Amino acid sequence: MALIKSNTFFTSLMILLALFGVAVGGTVHKVGDSSGWTMMGVNYETWASSRTFQVGDSLVFEYNNNFHDVTEVTHNDFKLCIPSKPLARYQTGSDTISLTKPGYQNFICGVPSHCDLGQKLQILVLPASLGPVAAPVPGPVRSPTTTSPLSLSPVTNSPQYQTGPPTTPHSSAATSSVWIGFSYFLLSLFILV
Numbered sequence: 416m417a418l419i420k421s422n423t424f425f426t427s428l429m430i431l432l433a434l435f436g437v438a439v440g441g442t443v444h445k446v447g448d449s450s451g452w453t454m455m456g457v458n459y460e461t462w463a464s465s466r467t468f469q470v471g472d473s474l475v476f477e478y479n480n481n482f483h484d485v486t487e488v489t490h491n492d493f494k495l496c497i498p499s500k501p502l503a504r505y506q507t508g509s510d511t512i513s514l515t516k517p518g519y520q521n522f523i524c525g526v527p528s529h530c531d532l533g534q535k536l537q538i539l540v541l542p543a544s545l546g547p548v549a550a551p552v553p554g555p556v557r558s559p560t561t562t563s564p565l566s567l568s569p570v571t572n573s574p575q576y577q578t579g580p581p582t583t584p585h586s587s588a589a590t591s592s593v594w595i596g597f598s599y600f601l602l603s604l605f606i607l608v
Contacts (some may be wrong), residue, residue: 441469443473443475444473444475449477451476451477452483453534456534459531460536466538470514470537470542474511475510475512476522479508483526484504484505484525485504485506487503487505488527490520507608518538518540520538521535
């Protein structure tokens with residue numbers, strides 16, 4: 416009898432840990448925050464520089480699809496605002512793009528002149544974190560002097576990225592999923608006891 420109860424507890428615990436792992440997946444970044452994906456009023460370079468993007472995160476582009484789209488392009492096409500050779504094109508008005516590999520990713524609005532007016536976003540996606548990162552030892556911040564083999568090409572005006580925890584919150588979605596997972600865990604412990 417004790418063996419059955421022990422196996423049930425162990426199995427339940429493993430299922431809950433698996434669910435908890437899914438619930439605390441990557442961060443959801445709403446591009447442009449409350450303004451969304453637009454050509455007016457948002458500096459996407461500034462927006463991106465206040466966040467850390469990792470493999471497993473996702474970007475949500477919300478926009479009026481009668482006037483905009485989201486076009487993923489190469490670094491060179493990003494610099495020149497050329498949408499004619501897209502890597503991908505999204506046109507639903509509410510597009511979620513999963514960040515699946517480290518390196519630079521470049522997005523522009525493919526509508527003529529919108530990219531030139533600032534509707535473009537370049538992000539650096541870092542490898543997935545394996546757990547909490549200790550705070551870095553304070554010291555001078557230095558720009559990297561070499562190009563990562565993961566990048567498509569060097570970026571001269573790229574934002575500075577820091578290691579360690581971000582200084583501003585990205586999204587309440589990640590925090591909510593942590594609380595949901597933790598609540599399931601506590602509820603299951605209560606049921607098992």
